[in-house]
Amino acid sequence: MAIDHTSDRPVFAQIADALRQRIRSGAIAPGAKLPSESELVEEFGVTRTTARRGLAVLQQEGLTEARRGLGVFVRETAPVIAVRNNRFSRSARAAGKGALAAEAEALGLDWQSEEQGPVEIVDVPDEIAQAIGEPRAAVKRRRMWVGGVPTQLADSYIPASVDVEIGYSAGLTVPGGIYGLLEANGHRLDRFREELVARQASPEEAVALHLSNGAPVVSLVRHAIDEAGKVVEYFDSVAAADRHRYVYEFKATD
Amino acid sequence: MAIDHTSDRPVFAQIADALRQRIRSGAIAPGAKLPSESELVEEFGVTRTTARRGLAVLQQEGLTEARRGLGVFVRETAPVIAVRNNRFSRSARAAGKGALAAEAEALGLDWQSEEQGPVEIVDVPDEIAQAIGEPRAAVKRRRMWVGGVPTQLADSYIPASVDVEIGYSAGLTVPGGIYGLLEANGHRLDRFREELVARQASPEEAVALHLSNGAPVVSLVRHAIDEAGKVVEYFDSVAAADRHRYVYEFKATD
DNA sequence: AAGTGGTCTAGACCACTGT
DNA sequence: CAGTGGTCTAGACCACTTC
Numbered sequence: 063m064a065i066d067h068t069s070d071r072p073v074f075a076q077i078a079d080a081l082r083q084r085i086r087s088g089a090i091a092p093g094a095k096l097p098s099e100s101e102l103v104e105e106f107g108v109t110r111t112t113a114r115r116g117l118a119v120l121q122q123e124g125l126t127e128a129r130r131g132l133g134v135f136v137r138e139t140a141p142v143i144a145v146r147n148n149r150f151s152r153s154a155r156a157a158g159k160g161a162l163a164a165e166a167e168a169l170g171l172d173w174q175s176e177e178q179g180p181v182e183i184v185d186v187p188d189e190i191a192q193a194i195g196e197p198r199a200a201v202k203r204r205r206m207w208v209g210g211v212p213t214q215l216a217d218s219y220i221p222a223s224v225d226v227e228i229g230y231s232a233g234l235t236v237p238g239g240i241y242g243l244l245e246a247n248g249h250r251l252d253r254f255r256e257e258l259v260a261r262q263a264s265p266e267e268a269v270a271l272h273l274s275n276g277a278p279v280v281s282l283v284r285h286a287i288d289e290a291g292k293v294v295e296y297f298d299s300v301a302a303a304d305r306h307r308y309v310y311e312f313k314a315t316d
Numbered sequence: 317m318a319i320d321h322t323s324d325r326p327v328f329a330q331i332a333d334a335l336r337q338r339i340r341s342g343a344i345a346p347g348a349k350l351p352s353e354s355e356l357v358e359e360f361g362v363t364r365t366t367a368r369r370g371l372a373v374l375q376q377e378g379l380t381e382a383r384r385g386l387g388v389f390v391r392e393t394a395p396v397i398a399v400r401n402n403r404f405s406r407s408a409r410a411a412g413k414g415a416l417a418a419e420a421e422a423l424g425l426d427w428q429s430e431e432q433g434p435v436e437i438v439d440v441p442d443e444i445a446q447a448i449g450e451p452r453a454a455v456k457r458r459r460m461w462v463g464g465v466p467t468q469l470a471d472s473y474i475p476a477s478v479d480v481e482i483g484y485s486a487g488l489t490v491p492g493g494i495y496g497l498l499e500a501n502g503h504r505l506d507r508f509r510e511e512l513v514a515r516q517a518s519p520e521e522a523v524a525l526h527l528s529n530g531a532p533v534v535s536l537v538r539h540a541i542d543e544a545g546k547v548v549e550y551f552d553s554v555a556a557a558d559r560h561r562y563v564y565e566f567k568a569t570d
Numbered sequence: 571a572a573g574t575g576g577t578c579t580a581g582a583c584c585a586c587t588g589t
Numbered sequence: 590c591a592g593t594g595g596t597c598t599a600g601a602c603c604a605c606t607t608c
Contacts (some may be wrong), residue, residue: 072577082519098593109579114594122376122530124516131587131593142513151569251568258564259396260514260532260557262378265336276376278514278532278557303514303532310512310564314505315405326596352574363598368575385574385606 065106077106077116085125085136096126096134124277124304140305141169143208145282147310150254152245155238162206171209178203181231183222186296190219193285194293200225205270212271214301224249224294240295241286249288256284260303271302278303319360331360331370339379339390350380350388378531378558394559395423397462399536401564404508406499409492416460425463432457435485437476440550444473447539448547452476454485459524466525468555478503478548494549495540503542510538514557525556532557 065076084090097105102113117134120126128134143165148154154164166173181202191197199219206214218240220230228234228247236242241251262276271279279300286295319330335351338344351359356367371388374380382388397419402408408418420427435456445451453473460468472494474484482488482501490496495505516530525533533554540549 074577100592109581111580112578115577117594119529123519124530128594129587130585130595133593147564147566148569253565253567255563255565258512258534258562259560260534262532265377275373276378276530278516280512280514306513308512309509310401310566311507311509312401312564312566313507315402328596354573363600365599366597369596371575382575383606384576384604387574 065108073106073108074112074115075119077102077108077113078119080106081116081120082123082125085120090136092136092138094136095132096136098133121274122276124274127274140211141171141209142304143169143213143306145301145306145308147254147256147312150241150251150286152238155242162208166208169209174207176205176207178205181233183225183231186219190296190298193296194219194221196221196223198222199296200231202230208305211305212302213305214299215267215270216297216299219296219298221292221294221296224292244286244288244294249290249292249294251286251294252289252291253287254284255287256282258282258308263300267300271300273302280306280308282308319362327360327362328366328369329373331356331362331367332373334360335370335374336377336379339374344390346390346392348390349386350390352387375528376530378528381528394465394556395425395463396558397423397467397560399560399562401508401510401566404495404505404540406492409496416462420462423463428461430459430461432459435487437479437485440473444550444552447550448473448475450475450477453550454479456484462559465559466556467559468553469521469524470551470553473550473552475546475548478546498540498542498548503544503546503548505540505548506543506545507541508538509541510536512536512562517554521554525554527556534560534562536562 065073069076081096090096096117099110099113099117102116103110106113117126121128125137126134127137143162163173181200183198183200185197186199190199199221202218204216205212206216220240225231228243230240230243234243236246238245245251259281260278261281263271263273263279265275267273267279268275268277280303282299282301284295284297285293286297288294319327323330344350350371353364353367353371356370357364360367371380375382379391380388381391397416417427435454437452437454439451440448440453444453453475456472458470459466460470474494479485482497484494484497488497490500492499499505513535514532515535517525517527517533519529521527521533522529522531534557536553536555538551539547540551542548
């Protein structure tokens with residue numbers, strides 16, 4: 063696995079290729095340590111700077127993780143939470159468990175919702191105002207943890223006119239969560255609309271979710287719509303991509 | 317916007333912060349050129365290496381794009397194709413247009429499917445074999461282009477037993493595409509299951525989709541299931557994340 | 571030819587981890 | 590303390606783009 067100096071491919075890329083191949087083949091297993099920088103310097107006959115650039119490529123690809131004072135290690139694959147489109151059924155609500163909680167428990171992991179302060183009534187951005195048809199909403203911001211790791215940021219907006227009816231910001235709760243509370247107050251849910259976009263984490267999101275800069279996240283926006291056609295909840299989550307998969311089942315239609 | 321050398325924050329990160337702020341505020345608009353490396357050297361009082369590292373951060377975040385001999389530019393946001401879960405309705409098929417084609421035309425973009433060779437009958441990986449309940453399948457591999465840009469890789473697997481019935485690998489076609497062909501041969505479709513995972517592009521995918529290394533992609537796996545409960549198509553696509561959004565609408569259920 | 575970004579070397583100093 | 594990764598400087602050579 064020597065460097066081909068006649069090749070057009072940059073040296074650092076060849077080093078990354080060689081190491082990537084060792085990882086993919088299992089020669090360096092998940093959790094195992096890669097050669098140290100000085101070992102790479104010897105092996106490939108380059109300066110430490112160039113060896114580091116090779117390592118940086120793998121880190122950027124999310125394959126490895128550097129630990130100061132210890133070395134560079136192959137990333138362990140994280141447990142992946144399934145998010146399913148049948149998670150909002152009334153029977154699931156009646157069982158009392160949130161969808162995320164149930165999924166986490168099925169994987170043998172503990173679960174936690176960290177509220178980022180009290181429910182506030184705020185002026186919402188245009189995009190949300192358009193969706194809910196009014197300019198103000200009660201918003202609850204949370205950070206979800208599963209297995210001791212932050213997995214997603216979740217903001218829930220309830221239109222102000224609905225909030226006064228159901229007492230959300232006043233702190234009223236029922237076992238079925240926000241959707242239970244809505245249905246208990248005459249807003250029977252008719253349908254949901256979810257829109258998913260994957261993108262790279264902003265620096266702020268990366269910090270909040272303990273991700274490396276530019277790691278992929280999934281942004282999910284949900285509209286919960288009642289039988290009167292009103293959007294009674296606008297839900298916005300940003301989830302670490304490598305900890306979530308999204309499953310949708312739907313019927314063939316005419 | 318000078319560098320704070322007393323801060324813990326590395327100099328290159330401070331440079332990235334300053335430039336990111338200019339981009340977010342619109343001071344440097346999409347498509348506009350950032351200061352050249354030598355200008356950054358002057359402005360921030362660092363070496364070119366450090367200035368480059370600052371630029372590298374933004375590039376990794378997907379905010380900018382370097383063009384050799386020209387400069388570094390703020391990325392223009394790409395047109396985003398909506399992928400909808402009602403795209404497989406029979407009425408849409410009757411209209412003769414594929415879902416992607418219709419979406420592209422709505423955006424005023426041209427569309428193209430580039431086949432990566434003939435339909436082949438192959439032994440499939442375990443995961444697919446398990447899904448379709450047999451070890452062999454006819455596979456068609458495509459690369460889709462929209463607006464002159466590759467947008468996704470799409471592999472379609474038809475179980476071998478179904479293939480012989482409907483003549484897929486033999487080249488038979490009907491206006492409604494593969495789903496039309498299936499339904500014309502007694503495999504009336506009952507439901508679909510789609511699973512989405514976002515992750516970073518592999519180097520091979522990055523090349524095929526003209527993405528920078530480690531850019532996010534969305535991997536979508538679809539099972540098309542007929543009324544007998546048989547998976548009659550296993551579809552696997554890898555799409556450039558910044559060119560797609562996925563929209564699912566579904567009813568509240570009991 | 572001048573200006574741009576891309577790669578690489580050589581060496582310094584620092585911060586963190588484990589012994 | 591030795592070994593690890595993290596940051597930064599200084600300067601060289603190269604490839605590409607425009608004039």
